[in-house]
Amino acid sequence: MNDKNLNDYNDNEISELFYQSVDAIVIADSPSDTYRTIVSRGIFKSILKDEGVYHDLIVKLWFHVSDTNMEVIEDYQAFAYNTGIFKGKYSRRLKINADGDDQPHIVQMTVYPFGEEKRYLFVLDELNDYESLEESLTTKKINTIQNSYLFSMYIDLVQDTTSSINITEISEDSVNASIKYSEWRMMIVNMFGPEDQEQFLRRTDPEYLKRNFTPGRTSSYDCMMRNLEGKFIWVKLIFSRAQTNNDDDYRFVFMVQDIHENSMEILSALKKYEEMAITDPLTGVFNHGEIETQLHNALSVCHKNGEPVSVMMLDLDMFKKINDNFGHSAGDTTLKHFAKIMKDLAVEQKAFVGRWGGEEFVIVCYGKDADSALKFAEVLRKSVESYEFPEIGHITCSIGVTQLKTSDEFQEVFDRIDKAMYSSKHNGRNMVTVL
DSSP states (O other): OTTSOGGGOOHHHHHHHHHHHOSEEEEEETTTTEEEEEEEOTTHHHHOOSEEEHHHHHHHHHOBOTTSOOBOOHHHHHHHHHHTOOSSOEEEEEEEOOTTOSSOEEEEEEEEEOSSTTEEEEEEEEOOHHHHHHHHHHHHHHOSGGGGEEEEEEEETTTTEEEEEEETTTOSSEEOOOOOHHHHHHHHGGGBOHHHHHHHHHHTOHHHHHHHOOTTOEEEEEEEEEOTTSOEEEEEEEEEEOOOSOTTOOEEEEEEEEOHHHHHHHHHHHHHHHHHHHBOTTTSSBOHHHHHHHHHHHHHHHHHHOOOEEEEEEEETTHHHHHHHHOHHHHHHHHHHHHHHHHHHHGGGTEEEEEEETTEEEEEEETOOHHHHHHHHHHHHHHHHHOOBTTTBOOOEEEEEEEOOTTOOHHHHHHHHHHHHHHHHHTTSSOEEEO
C-alpha cells in the first residue's frame, strides 16, 4: 500500500491508514455519561478502559494537577461536566501521567462531534520524544509571572456567561466550558472556608459588581482558598471591569492569584513583631503591658463564667546585693535564669508569666483556685531555692498569691498580690503568702 500512487487510494484504504496510525480512538455520549474505546495503543492501554463513565474520562485526561496523575479535588472536578460539552471541532495538547511513569506524556487530542447532539469522537496521539521536548521547552518559556495566577476567566453579567476559563495548575490552555456566571459562583464558593464564603458571595454578587465598579475599575481582596489538592492557601481575588464607553456593558475579568508564599512571609514577620511588642527583651517572658493585659483577660473570664483563676507575684530576695556585689551583668543573668525556671514550670500549668518590673514577676494561672495556686507556688519557690545560679550560687524568692473574685476590679487584685508578696518578704522571705 505504501508504494501506491496517492491518487490510487480509496476511502476504505484511507480509513484503514488512519485507524492504524492513531494511538487511541474513543466515542463518547455525554447525555448518558458513557464512553467506549475503539482503539488503544501505547500509554493509552493503561489509561483507557474498554467502556467507562464519560465524566471520569474527562477528569483523567485533564482534570489533574499539571505534570502529575494526582486528580484535583471534587469541587474543581465540577468543571468537568461543562468541559466535556463541545459545540464544534476541538483540539488541544494535554499532559498525562501513566501509572508508574515519572514524566508526563504530551498528547494531542482532537474531538469531533457526530450524529446526535453531544456525541463525540476523540482521537488521541502521543507526541514523539522530540515533539514532547519542544512542547516542554515552549511551556517553560511562557510560564512566567502568569503562573502566579491560578484561575482566570471573562464574565458578562448581562448575558450571565463566562468564557476563556483558565486553571493554570491544570493546563496553560483555556478550559472548553460553558458555564453561567450565576452557576459558577455557587460551584466555587465551596472552595473557601466558612468564614470567607459570605464575603465571596457578597463581593461576587452581580448587583454588587454593577453598583461598585465603574468602567476600568479594578479591586481585589485577600482570603484563604483551597487549591487543587484541597489545601488552603492565601490568594488574591481580583475583579476588573472592562473599559468601555457603554455604562450598561458589564463585562469583567476575574483572576485568582497565588500569594501564599508572600503572605506567609508577611504573617511570619507580623508574628515576629507582635512577639517583640509583647515580650520582655531581657528575660523572654511577657513584658509589663502584656502581662497586665493577661490579668485583665483573666478578670473577664472570671466575671463571665466564674472559672477559677489565681494570680501570683514573685520577687527575688536580696536582689540589690547581687548587682552591688557581682555587677549588673550577673544580675541580668540571674533574672534570665529565674524567668526560665518560671516559664518551664508554667508550660504544663496553663499559666502565663510576665515581668512586672525590675526583679518582680507576675504569673496568671487559669483553672486554679487558691489551694492549687499555693501548691504551684511552693513548687516554684523550692525550684528557685535549689537552683545553682551562675556566678552567684543560691538565691531565694518571695511569692504572693490570690484567687480572683467575680466582684474584683483590676486594682483590687493587684493590691492583694502586692500585699501578699510583701507579707512574705517581711515574714522572713523565701515563702508563699495567700490573701
